[in-house]
Structures are given as structure tokens and as C-alpha cells.
Amino acid sequence: MKGSGIGLRLLAAAVISLTLIATSDSAGYRLSNNVWPSFYNLTINIQGDTTNPGSTFDGEVAITLQTNQSNLQEITLHKDALDISSCSLYNQNGLLQQSVATSSLIFDQETQQLTVSLSQALTANENYTLHFQFTGTVRTDLGGLFSASYVEPESGKTKWVLLTQMQRINARLVFPCFDEPALKAQFEVHIGRPNGFNSISNTRLKTTTSDAANNRYVDHFEVTPLMSTYLLAFVISEYSRVQGDTELALYSRPENINKTTFSYQVGQLAVAAYNEIFQLPYQQLGNDVLQFTSSPRFPHNGMENWGLIIYSDAVLVQDAGYTDGLKDLEFTTRIVVHEVSHMWFGDSVTFSWWSYFWLNEAFARYYEYFMTHQLSPEYQLDQQFVVRQLQLILRTDAVASTQPMTSLEANVQTPAQIANKFSSIAYAKGASIVRMWRNIMGGENFEKSINSYLKEYHLNSTQPSDLFAHLKQNWPAQPAVDLDEFFTDFTEQEGYPMITVNFTEENHRAVLRQKRFLSNPGDGSNATILYTIPITFATNLKPNFQNMTPGIYFRKNITQVQLNSQNPLDWIILNVQQSNYYRVLYDTPILNNIQLALAQSDHSSIAVENRAQLIDDLFNFAYAKMLDYAEVFQFIEYLSKEVHYIPWYAAYTGMERVAKRLTPHQLTNFETYLKDITAAVYAKLTVNSKDYDVPLDVYNREMQVSWLCKYQNTACNNDVKISFERNVEQPSPDYRETFYCAAARTTGYARVLELYQKETNSAERELLWRAASCTREYRNHYTTQILGNSTTVAQKTAGLAQMYEQNPDLITAIFSMITEDIQLLYAALGSWSTTAEVLSDLADYFTTSEQEQQLSEFVDKNSALFGDAASTLKTAQSTVSTNLQWADQRLGKLVNFLASRNSAAGLTINTTFLMLMSALISLLLKKMLTNYKLNYIG
Numbered sequence: 001m002k003g004s005g006i007g008l009r010l011l012a013a014a015v016i017s018l019t020l021i022a023t024s025d026s027a028g029y030r031l032s033n034n035v036w037p038s039f040y041n042l043t044i045n046i047q048g049d050t051t052n053p054g055s056t057f058d059g060e061v062a063i064t065l066q067t068n069q070s071n072l073q074e075i076t077l078h079k080d081a082l083d084i085s086s087c088s089l090y091n092q093n094g095l096l097q098q099s100v101a102t103s104s105l106i107f108d109q110e111t112q113q114l115t116v117s118l119s120q121a122l123t124a125n126e127n128y129t130l131h132f133q134f135t136g137t138v139r140t141d142l143g144g145l146f147s148a149s150y151v152e153p154e155s156g157k158t159k160w161v162l163l164t165q166m167q168r169i170n171a172r173l174v175f176p177c178f179d180e181p182a183l184k185a186q187f188e189v190h191i192g193r194p195n196g197f198n199s200i201s202n203t204r205l206k207t208t209t210s211d212a213a214n215n216r217y218v219d220h221f222e223v224t225p226l227m228s229t230y231l232l233a234f235v236i237s238e239y240s241r242v243q244g245d246t247e248l249a250l251y252s253r254p255e256n257i258n259k260t261t262f263s264y265q266v267g268q269l270a271v272a273a274y275n276e277i278f279q280l281p282y283q284q285l286g287n288d289v290l291q292f293t294s295s296p297r298f299p300h301n302g303m304e305n306w307g308l309i310i311y312s313d314a315v316l317v318q319d320a321g322y323t324d325g326l327k328d329l330e331f332t333t334r335i336v337v338h339e340v341s342h343m344w345f346g347d348s349v350t351f352s353w354w355s356y357f358w359l360n361e362a363f364a365r366y367y368e369y370f371m372t373h374q375l376s377p378e379y380q381l382d383q384q385f386v387v388r389q390l391q392l393i394l395r396t397d398a399v400a401s402t403q404p405m406t407s408l409e410a411n412v413q414t415p416a417q418i419a420n421k422f423s424s425i426a427y428a429k430g431a432s433i434v435r436m437w438r439n440i441m442g443g444e445n446f447e448k449s450i451n452s453y454l455k456e457y458h459l460n461s462t463q464p465s466d467l468f469a470h471l472k473q474n475w476p477a478q479p480a481v482d483l484d485e486f487f488t489d490f491t492e493q494e495g496y497p498m499i500t501v502n503f504t505e506e507n508h509r510a511v512l513r514q515k516r517f518l519s520n521p522g523d524g525s526n527a528t529i530l531y532t533i534p535i536t537f538a539t540n541l542k543p544n545f546q547n548m549t550p551g552i553y554f555r556k557n558i559t560q561v562q563l564n565s566q567n568p569l570d571w572i573i574l575n576v577q578q579s580n581y582y583r584v585l586y587d588t589p590i591l592n593n594i595q596l597a598l599a600q601s602d603h604s605s606i607a608v609e610n611r612a613q614l615i616d617d618l619f620n621f622a623y624a625k626m627l628d629y630a631e632v633f634q635f636i637e638y639l640s641k642e643v644h645y646i647p648w649y650a651a652y653t654g655m656e657r658v659a660k661r662l663t664p665h666q667l668t669n670f671e672t673y674l675k676d677i678t679a680a681v682y683a684k685l686t687v688n689s690k691d692y693d694v695p696l697d698v699y700n701r702e703m704q705v706s707w708l709c710k711y712q713n714t715a716c717n718n719d720v721k722i723s724f725e726r727n728v729e730q731p732s733p734d735y736r737e738t739f740y741c742a743a744a745r746t747t748g749y750a751r752v753l754e755l756y757q758k759e760t761n762s763a764e765r766e767l768l769w770r771a772a773s774c775t776r777e778y779r780n781h782y783t784t785q786i787l788g789n790s791t792t793v794a795q796k797t798a799g800l801a802q803m804y805e806q807n808p809d810l811i812t813a814i815f816s817m818i819t820e821d822i823q824l825l826y827a828a829l830g831s832w833s834t835t836a837e838v839l840s841d842l843a844d845y846f847t848t849s850e851q852e853q854q855l856s857e858f859v860d861k862n863s864a865l866f867g868d869a870a871s872t873l874k875t876a877q878s879t880v881s882t883n884l885q886w887a888d889q890r891l892g893k894l895v896n897f898l899a900s901r902n903s904a905a906g907l908t909i910n911t912t913f914l915m916l917m918s919a920l921i922s923l924l925l926k927k928m929l930t931n932y933k934l935n936y937i938g
Contacts, residue, residue, distance in 0.1 A: 362430025619654025
């Protein structure tokens with residue numbers, strides 16, 4: 001045993017005894033609350049050397065603990081996949097009290113609990129030290145202590161990295177411990193490693209001792225702050241410090257010294273920004289060092305271990321010309337900002353149990369977008385949040401498989417149940433709810449609440465009620481609301497509401513009603529759930545889209561809310577900037593007037609977020625059978641004057657479901673429609689970058705070219721062809737795959753393939769392979785490239801997917817080509833199972849009964865070849881049938897609409913009508929009375 005640290009341990013024990021959260025006895029997965037740790041003295045020795053780090057490790061740990069129970073004669077803690085070689089208990093004077101025979105240890109594999117039976121009862125409120133020696137496995141599954149490798153560019157040698165990932169409950173794979181988040185303790189870590197390696201851990205390296213006889217060294221680290229087991233981390237490698245100093249350092253492979261400057265600078269800015277906004281500087285949290293490192297193999301973008309944040313290489317390393325485009329830099333900034341925020345939300349203040357996991361991730365995802373917006377406003381992440389987080393999670397949260405942000409502790413016990421809380425509900429919904437609170441409260445009140453919360457619970461564990469208490473302290477008194485009800489409606493209930501709006505009293509009154517929105521009301525979800533809803537709005541008489549303070553709350557115990565206007569309204573838009581968590585369905589007259597307003601040159605000052613909201617809501621109402629897709633496509637014709645990325649993002653997200661189900665014949669009319677509604681945005685962006693592009697222009701161009709060229713827009717294909725043939729400068733990394741994919745569809749296939757064959761950067765080769773596979777020379781590509789031996793199975797399957805996904809009008813021909821001799825594909829893929837998966841994925845794009853018949857005939861003739869994998873083909877047949885039924889039932893009116901509008905002067909007439917009506921409305925508005933008032937009736 002090393003270093004007693006008695007003073008620190010006593011302090012830690014006192015803190016823990018005051019803050020320990022009572023645990024549930026449900027199902028036996030939770031540890032009892034009668035024993036808690038305060039200090040771990042942990043040593044890990046890895047075997048082997050730098051060429052072969054070995055598959056096992058040795059360890060010993062001394063756990064200082066206390067009990068609050070008299071006559072306790074057993075200690076239960078966690079372990080998993082560890083072999084215990086010795087177990088001893090020492091009293092508070094450091095004297096051996098009992099040597100515990102390993103044969104007497106009781107281990108429950110299901111709960112991963114290890115029980116140590118004692119011959120002499122523990123005395124309450126005294127310190128004991130439980131000591132284990134053990135061996136464990138260096139894993140390959142990215143959990144616990146695992147290995148990763150990379151090839152050193154200069155020597156071509158394989159280099160090894162050993163690193164940890166303790167979250168969720170993987171600390172028990174590395175050492176026996178009390179592996180629950182509320183059972184915080186301090187850790188003193190010692191890493192034994194061979195010469196040639198070095199190690200880093202959560203805290204500063206204190207000293208290194210030598211075992212010269214065995215050519216080994218032991219690194220000794222400073223004691224950590226009080227923290228949860230899942231935040232412990234160490235990395236054993238040949239890395240060096242390539243950026244920074246003792247307060248913020250970045251460790252990576254030496255060749256990355258010039259590739260990590262950007263990510264390091266983001267880290268500096270993030271720490272400074274959080275120090276200022278939280279009024280609790282990082283250096284005062286309890287750890288005087290913050291380190292970044294990366295791994296060529298890691299299960300997440302980043303992991304917030306206190307003092308040692310581990311990222312994937314893709315986050316920290318920017319390879320000039322390859323991974324330094326705008327999207328790459330935005331990605332790096334967001335992830336670094338996200339992980340650094342966890343030093344406060346998660347590390348200093350930790351949820352008390354996994355059922356409250358969102359208390360960490362909701363804030364980290366919120367700051368990922370809004371702190372990055374503060375640091376880099378050019379990305380407009382405040383607006384991007386609406387389409388990339390809020391609207392994304394609204395889909396997920398509208399089906400039976402959703403879950404509440406907060407679950408009962410009794411319902412989150414098993415490893416699988418804990419894993420289930422690691423969902424987009426905790427991240428994206430959590431961040432959306434935090435944004436809602438912030439916008440209702442106002443920035444100043446919100447920051448006061450957060451700062452007081454972080455200060456009160458520093459080094460402690462919390463439940464949602466602790467956060468809510470601090471929000472209440474600074475919540476505006478008006479309008480009145482039951483805050484307990486409001487908070488729990490959106491955190492303890494699953495799903496969210498939709499509000500229907502219609503005008504009465506000759507447009508002097510807007511009547512609002514609520515119900516839960518469900519994508520499929522028949523999926524077994526509880527449709528009766530109601531919510532306390534903050535109501536914000538703007539109208540044609542007062543188009544104020546900046547005020548996100550509610551005028552009233554729609555209480556769940558009333559049936560409707562009425563908004564009265566002294567003057568008649570043309571339109572009203574609820575949920576300003578889509579700041580709150582609900583959808584809105586307007587009746588047809590209001591929706592028609594909103595479309596007219598949007599058709600004006602300035603979109604009648606309607607906020608870009610609300611333009612995206614209208615589009616996203618309508619597509620989802622159509623998906624839920626509340627209106628027809630034809631109505632949605634009629635409404636979004638206003639896009640012919642829209643050039644902003646955010647509404648287009650929502651539009652393409654909605655159109656994706658529909659376009660995939662259109663037949664090759666119907667795609668002709670869809671392409672015409674697409675050409676018409678993209679007229680303004682395509683004229684602005686074209687296919688080539690501009691010196692005055694802002695980031696969202698770059699993103700928008702990539703999206704427009706991707707869609708237009710995919711659906712065979714003549715102008716898009718010609719412009720790409722000309723630009724590619726002129727051999728202008730290489731497209732930016734953000735745009736490269738889309739541009740080369742479009743070029744490969746025209747006359748550029750051979751050249752894109754040549755670029756692929758000459759490229760040495762592995763990631764770029766994959767990009768160029770996908771781009772080349774967009775070719776319409778599908779038979780040539782299939783025969784010479786996919787069936788050839790020069791590509792991996794993964795490349796072959798990716799190439800096949802690109803061919804049909806990027807050329808939806810060629811799906812029948814591609815399927816016929818593949819199935820005319822299925823043995824060729826089987827030989828290339830080496831597996832009937834993989835071959836079946838390829839055919840199943842392709843069949844998911846079938847849209848006609850003729851294609852369905854082709855598949856059935858193929859399965860009838862060839863199913864014996866596939867053996868057990870034939871079941872995959874049977875499932876594919878069922879999927880095709882379901883898809884065709886959906887299209888037949890849902891898209892009939894849309895197909896007729898697209899056909900009729902494209903005959904004669906469809907869009908010209910519609911657009912002219914909209915322009916005339918817009919001009920008329922403008923004249924009328926100028927004559928209306930300026931006296932304007934809305935009264936709220938609840």
C-alpha cells in the first residue's frame with residue numbers, strides 16, 4: 001500500500017457522509033447505503049513492452065471506507081472480469097484486522113457485486129482500508145482498460161496505446177470499487193509501465209520511480225478531487241505533449257504537433273469562457289491541471305474524465321486540406337466546448353443516479369451549441385440548434401419507444417436499463433428543454449440560477465429537484481405558473497404537446513387547444529398526456545420575433561386558451577423562434593395567409609427559425625396523417641424565394657421521407673418541382689464557392705448540389721461538369737464528396753476514380769471511393785471495381801449503396817444487373833449473409849410493384865443458396881410490401897399535385913398569384929389602425 005493520505009480521506013469521508021444519496025433496494029443491483037468509500041489508492045501495472053503491451057494487467061487497490069451501521073459484518077462493492085488474488089481489511093490505525101480468504105468472497109455475476117464477509121463487525125464512523133490484489137484483461141471492446149494502435153508514418157511501425165473508458169459502469173472492469181456515481185471519492189493513481197511508454201492520468205504527474213532491473217518505471221500522480229469512479233482515467237502510450245503548458249496541455253503523437261493548434265486554442269477559449277460565465281474558475285474546482293489527449297480508436301467523440309479529456313483523433317487532429325474544412329472546424333469546436341463544460345456539469349457536480357443522466361448531458365449539449373455560438377458566431381449555431389437538435393429530437397420523442405428525461409430510480413437498475421438512459425432524449429431533448437428555460441427566464445436570471453447551483457453542489461451529487469430549486473429562485477413572477485408542474489411535465493413525462501390554432505369572431509380571436517403529438521397514434525403510446533405550455537407568438541400586426549417571454553401558460557387543467565385582438569388578424573405564429581418544446585398546427589385559412597406572408601421579399605420579418613418550424617411541423621403532421629403531403633408541398637412553394645440554410649435544412653429533412661418513396665416515373669415531376677422551388681437559392685449559390693461565402697452558405701451549397709444533381713437537375717449537372725472539366729482549385733473538404741459525386745454522374749467518373757487510385761490519405765480514399773461510386777456507368781463500375789479484388793468488403797458494400805442511393809432512377813437496372821448472376825456478388829463479398837444484407841438494403845428503395853415482383857421471383861428461385869440468410873430476404877419482401885402500401889395510401893394526392901402543377905405554367909401562375917396577393921395584403925396593412933392589443937383569456 002502507498003501513501004496513507006489520512007487527512008484528505010477524513011475530509012472526503014465527512015463530505016460524502018453529508019451528501020450521500022439514499023439508494024434503492026430494487027432488484028439487488030444497487031449497493032446498500034450503509035458503506036461508502038472516501039479514498040482509493042490504486043496501482044495498475046501493464047505487462048509486455050512497447051511492441052506488445054500484453055493482454056493482461058496486474059493491480060492493487062486500497063479503499064478507505066466507512067459505515068454508518070453498527071455490527072456490519074459484510075462489505076459489498078463491484079467487480080467485473082477481475083481475478084482477486086488477495087483481500088485484506090485494515091483498521092483505522094493501519095493494522096491488519098482480517099485476511100480474507102479469496103474462496104470466501106461471494107460474487108454475483110448478474111449484479112456484478114462482490115461481497116466480503118467479515119469475521120469481526122465494523123464500527124460505525126471509523127475509517128477502514130479494504131485492500132485487494134487482482135489481475136484483469138486489456139480489452140478490445142472499448143470498455144475498461146483497452147488497447148488501440150496506429151502506424152508511425154516515418155518508420156511504418158505499429159505503435160500501441162492503452163487507455164480507459166470507465167463510463168458507464170466500466171470502472172469495475174479495472175479495479176474493485178463502489179461503482180455508482182453518488183459514491184464519490186478521491187483517487188491516488190500509480191501506473192507501472194515498461195521503458196519507452198509514458199503515462200498520463202486525471203492529475204499532475206508527481207514523480208516517477210525506477211525499477212531498473214526490470215527496465216520498468218512507475219508514475220505517481222497527485223490525488224484527485226472528490227469524484228465518481230466513472231471519471232477516473234489514464235493513458236499509457238508513446239505520446240508527447242505537443243501543445244500547451246502545465247495548466248492546459250494537449251498530448252498526442254509527435255507527428256500531430258502542427259495539427260492540433262486549432263483544437264488547443266478552442267480549449268483555451270472554452271475554459272476562459274466558462275470561468276467567466278460560471279463565476280467558478282476551473283482552477284478552483286479542485287484540480288489544477290486540464291489535459292486533452294486523443295486515440296485512434298475510441299467509442300465516443302470525447303469523454304469528460306476530470307482533468308484528462310480523451311477525444312477521438314477526428315476531434316483534436318486537423319489534417320490540412322483533408323479535415324480542416326468549415327464543418328470539421330465547427331465539429332471540433334462543438335465537441336471541445338461540450339467536453340470542457342463537463343468539468344462543471346458532471347465532474348464537479350454529478351447526477352446522483354443514472355436515471356438523472358440528463359443533468360450532465362442536457363447542459364453539455366446546450367453549451368456545445370450556445371457557448372460555441374458565443375465563441376464563433378459565424379456558424380450561427382443558435383439557429384442551427386433548431387433544425388439539428390430540437391427538430392431532430394421531436395421526431396424521436398413522438399413514438400412509443402421514447403422515454404422521459406427523468407425516470408424512476410427503481411426503473412433504472414440493470415446495465416441494460418442504465419445504457420438505455422444514454423439516449424438522444426438526455427442530450428438533444430435535454431438541451432432543448434434547457435434552452436426553453438433559459439429563453440423564458442432571460443439570460444441574466446438563468447446564469448444566476450446555474451451559478452448558484454454549481455456553487456452549492458460543488459463536489460456533490462444532485463437530483464433534478466436540486467436544480468429546479470435554483471431555477472425557481474430567479475424565475476419571473478409573471479406570468480404566473482406552477483413551476484413544479486411545468487418542470488416535471490417536460491422532464492418526467494415522455495413526449496410533448498401540439499397546439500391547434502384557429503380564428504373565430506371574424507379573426508379577432510385565436511383559439512388554442514392542446515393534445516399530445518404522436519407520429520402514429522395507434523402505436524400504443526399514451527395519447528392522454530397533457531402539458532403546461534409557455535405561449536409566445538407574433539402576428540401580422542406585431543411581427544415581434546425577438547420576444548421569447550411567454551405572455552401566458554397554457555395550463556394542463558384547462559381545455560383551451562383564447563387570444564383576443566382588438567383588430568382582425570391575418571396570421572399568427574406561435575412559439576417564437578421555436579424556443580419552446582411543442583408543435584403548432586394552424587387551420588387552413590391561417591396557413592394560407594402565412595404562406596402569403598412568407599412569399600414577400602422579406603418573408604414579412606418572420607424569423608428564420610419559425611420558417612423552419614412551419615416546414616418541419618407540416619411534414620410531421622402529414623406523416624401523422626393529420627394533413628396531406630400535397631398541402632405541405634403546396635405550402636413550401638414559398639421556398640422559391642428562400643435562400644437561408646435553416647429552412648432549407650428542414651425542407652430537405654422532410655422531403656427525404658417522401659422522395660425515397662416516389663417511383664422513377666414520378667421522380668420526373670419531383671425534379672421539376674425541385675428545380676422551381678430552388679430557383680432563388682441556386683441562383684445565389686451556384687456550384688462554386690464565393691469569396692463572400694459565410695459558413696451557412698457553404699453548408700447550403702453542399703445540400704443544394706447534393707439534392708439537385710442527385711435528381712438529375714440539368715443546370716446542376718451541367719454546372720458541375722463544366723467546373724470539374726475546368727480543373728479549378730480542389731473543392732473544400734466540406735464540399736468535396738458532394739462535388740465529386742456529382743461530377744462522377746456526368747463525364748467525370750474516370751477522373752474521380754483516378755484521384756481515388758492515386759490518393760494516399762486513407763480517409764480521403766474512402767471519400768473518393770464513395771464519390772466515384774455515384775457514377776451512372778453502373779455496369780462498368782460494378783464489373784471492374786466492386787467485383788474486383790482491389791477493394792475491401794466494406795468498400796464494396798458502400799460502393800453498391802452509393803450507386804443506387806445516388807441514382808434513384810436506376811434502381812431497377814442495378815438490381816437486374818446484380819441478380820443476373822448473384823454468384824459473382826457472393827464471390828466478391830465472401831458471404832451469403834452479407835449478400836442478403838446488400839439486397840435487403842437495395843430493396844428498401846423499391847417503389848413499384850414491378851420491382852416487388854422482381855424481388856419475389858429472385859427469392860423464389862435463389863433462396864436455397866442463402867441458407868439461414870434467406871430470412872433476411874423474406875424480411876425485405878415484407879418491407880417492400882409495407883413501403884408500397886404506405887406510398888399508395890399517402891402519396892396519391894401529392895403525385896397528382898406534382899403532375900398538374902408541372903403542366904402548362906404551374907409555378908408561374910402560383911407565384912404570380914402569391915406576388916399579387918402579397919402586394920394587396922401590404923397595401924391593406926398600411927391602411928390598418930395602429931392601435932393594437934391582445935388580451936389573454938385562460
